[in-house]
Amino acid sequence: MSNPVSQSSNTSSPQVIVCADEASASRKVADMIVAAVNAKPSVVLGLATGGTPVKTYANIVEDFRAGKVDFRNVTSFNLDEYIGLSGTHPQSFRHFMELQLFNHINIDPSKTFVPEGCGDDPAAHAAEFEKRIADAGGIDLQLLGIGHNGHIAFNEPGSSADSRTRVVGLTQSTIEKNARFFDSEDEVPKTAITMGIGTILEAKQIVLLATGTGKAEAIRLSLQASPSDDVPASWLAKHPQVTFVLDEAAASELA
Numbered sequence: 368m369s370n371p372v373s374q375s376s377n378t379s380s381p382q383v384i385v386c387a388d389e390a391s392a393s394r395k396v397a398d399m400i401v402a403a404v405n406a407k408p409s410v411v412l413g414l415a416t417g418g419t420p421v422k423t424y425a426n427i428v429e430d431f432r433a434g435k436v437d438f439r440n441v442t443s444f445n446l447d448e449y450i451g452l453s454g455t456h457p458q459s460f461r462h463f464m465e466l467q468l469f470n471h472i473n474i475d476p477s478k479t480f481v482p483e484g485c486g487d488d489p490a491a492h493a494a495e496f497e498k499r500i501a502d503a504g505g506i507d508l509q510l511l512g513i514g515h516n517g518h519i520a521f522n523e524p525g526s527s528a529d530s531r532t533r534v535v536g537l538t539q540s541t542i543e544k545n546a547r548f549f550d551s552e553d554e555v556p557k558t559a560i561t562m563g564i565g566t567i568l569e570a571k572q573i574v575l576l577a578t579g580t581g582k583a584e585a586i587r588l589s590l591q592a593s594p595s596d597d598v599p600a601s602w603l604a605k606h607p608q609v610t611f612v613l614d615e616a617a618a619s620e621l622a
């Protein structure tokens with residue numbers, strides 16, 4: 368059960384929901400996603416990878432198994448993928464999504480879109496990915512995590528508010544953080560294909576999930592500093608319907 372301990376009192380964006388712990392924050396986000404699917408069975412979901420959404424996906428799988436939600440008409444678009452990793456590579460985001468979610472629910476695999484990291488022409492693929500999102504009617508609900516340096520998807524500091532799906536270089540700090548998923552830092556790809564900030568801001572609703580003290584500074588800067596390229600997540604303040612779901616640790620630096 369979700370157990371928000373505090374919630375921003377007004378309806379302006381961003382709305383901030385602080386939950387007691389990671390488990391209740393994850394449950395809260397799962398509830399929001401399940402509610403969106405139940406409200407619109409053909410909903411278009413934007414999905415994220417990383418350690419943060421793992422429990423949320425487990426909660427969604429639990430709800431699916433309990434007969435509380437049906438994904439047969441859902442379409443999904445993932446935020447990003449490493450350049451150079453095929454969808455079968457154990458550290459690819461396609462593989463992550465299959466392992467954590469797609470293989471355990473009744474989503475139609477042909478309606479799950481994750482950027483391809485191994486194509487011949489990643490720039491052309493990025494443009495095609497944007498077109499696919501538009502053809503699907505745009506993203507209804509976009510789930511995001513956040514990097515320690517305030518990145519969203521793979522939009523590193525310096526990413527502008529109007530950036531689109533494109534090939535990007537990863538910062539050394541992101542490579543170091545993500546090395547935990549690989550055998551060694553050398554194996555982490557140095558480039559990726561990512562939805563842009565502008566692409567993300569076009570989603571009708573955005574939910575950012577952050578847990579742990581390691582995200583506290585990025586959350587403070589995202590919510591309390593003026594929007595700028597320095598902290599990509601700070602651009603979310605420009606969106607009319609964005610919710611930050613935090614545990615107490617991630618919220619610990621908020622004034």
Ligand SMILES: N[C@@H]1[C@@H](O)[C@H](O)[C@@H](COP(=O)(O)O)O[C@@H]1O
Pocket residue numbers: 415416417418419420446447511512513514515519520521541545
């Ligand atoms: N591209 C992903 C982001 O989408 C994710 O939000 C971030 C944080 O990951 P974690 O949740 O593991 O802290 O890492 C990666 O760089």
